[in-house]
Amino acid sequence: MDFRVSGRYEGLDVFLVCTNSESEIERRYAMGKFLPILFFLACRINPFYTREPEPPQGGRLNLFSRTVPRNVVRNLELTWEKFSPADYMECLSEDFRFSPDPSDSSKFEEVFAEPWGRTREEAFARRLLDENVTTSLDLSLSLEYEEDRGDEHYFEYTYVIKLQHSRDAPGYIEGKMHLVLRRDASGNWSIVLWKDEKTGDAPTTGELRAKF
Structure with missing residues (x-):
């Protein structure tokens, strides 16, 4: 009885044929030689074959879905610690506004005399999250x-x-x-306002923005 198996590997047609004219040893040798290739082909054409996920393109992060409000804050924390200003800006609305603590408004009057909107926030984020400038950053948030x-x-x-x-x-x-x-209309959340509050003697993010 003839036994025939065919497939395609690296653009080439592969055929394995065993006939009753071949000895048992020859057939076993042929099967042992080509079975790994045939197994590989079966996996590649199997509709349930899974590939390893590819890393994000262009250095962007895999962020949490913005359809959940708390995920936006998680993304904020992640993008700062992973030095990704472009992804951080995805957390903010087009009309985003930062409001410093009153003490910082007085201390850095020349900085905060003009409203701090999205454009100024992006410039700050690119300076802060530049790994040539900031070598380490740890952000801890407590709800x-x-x-x-x-x-x-x-x-x-x-x-x-x-x-x-x-x-x-x-x-x-x-x-x-x-x-x-x-x-927004698509169901995604974004930060419209970040209002800062000083809670002790330590500097705030308002001072960080003013000095960066």
């Missing part, structure tokens, strides 16, 4: 309060930031952030 307001969501987080950098700016930051998120 204090949360309120669902329908198409808006409100968070209060205390934060501690430890960083090493080459700028004339603090390396230890502490305070509270009041975040207002808004949901």
Whole structure:
């Protein structure tokens, strides 16, 4: 009885034929030689064959879905620690605004005299999250309060930031952030307002922004 198996490997047709004219030893040798190739082919044409996921293109991060408000804050934390200013900006709305603590507004009046919107935030993020400038950054957030307001969501987080950098700016930051998120027509949330609050003697992110 003839036994025939065929397939395609690296653009070439592969045929394995065993006939009753071949000895048992020859047939076993042929099967042992070609079975690994045939197994590989079967896997590649199998509709249930799974590939390893490819890394993000262009250095972008795999962020959490923004259809959940708290995920946006998780993305904020991730993008700062992974030095990805482009991904951080995805967390912010087009009309984003940062509001410093009143003490920082007075201390850095020349910086905060003009509104701090998305354009200034992006410039700050690119300076802060430049690995040639900032060599390490650890951001710890602790949720204090949360309120669902329908198409808006409100968070209060205390934060501690430890960083090493080459700028004339603090390396230890502490305070509270009041975040207002808004949901768009596609169901994605983004940060509309980051209001900073000083909670002690340590510098805040307002001072970090002013000095970076």
